[in-house]
Amino acid sequence: MFNNIFDENKMQELQILLRENKKTVTCAESCTGGLLASMITELSGSSDIFNGSIVSYSNEIKNKKLNVKIKNLEEFGAVSTQVVEDMIDGSIQMFDADFALATSGIAGPTGATKNKPVGTVVIGVGAKNGDKIVDVYHFDGNRKEVQIQAAKTTFKIFLKFFQKTLDKQKIF
Known part of the structure; x- marks a missing residue:
């Protein structure tokens, strides 16, 4: 489902890149309820790049x-x-990881507000050095379907983010 966003081949590519560069990733999940962690650990050998996560x-x-x-x-809501951010x-610190993925949203069918309808998800990826993308x-x-799209979109964003991080390292 939603393999057009991110599929198992892309997950393998991501994990190989992390492994080759001796980097780790962790997750802090709310609306995806552990789906990110589950998708990472579906591949054998993921313990090389994944110490754990928190829901x-x-x-x-x-x-x-x-x-x-x-x-x-209180001011902005979960x-x-x-x-x-x-x-x-917090998850980078908790799991001593190089990178973190985070999600918080309204998967529905309840929980919506006027300004945050069902399907609203904040996705963030970040690095230990403080670089982040949060949208x-x-x-x-x-x-x-909302949870799966959110998880796969998170990985799609992270793969690009990680590749840019590697490209920056090659320049310096």
Whole structure:
């Protein structure tokens, strides 16, 4: 499903690149509920590039385990670029990873607000050095379809982000 976004071959390519460059990735997930971690670990040998992840579904866990700022949760809400940035930083620190993927959104069918309809997902990828890409996406479909699109889009973004990181390293 949604292999046009990201497929198993791309996942293999991503993991090979991480392995060859001795880099690790972690995940901080809310709306995807562990789907990112599951997709990584579907491939044998993923322990070389993946130490673990956290499903931080509640705001309390986001704050206590990932150091998401209460101010950001209260002012912007869990589904915000500010919170996802905090999730990236917190998961990199928690798992001593080189890179992190983070998602927070409204998979539906409940939980929508006027400004954040069902299908709204904030996706972020970041590096230990502080570089990040965090954007808001809108996906169509039922709960499962929103989650799968969010997960696969996260990997698509991360593959490009990681490749650019490698290209920068070759320049210097």
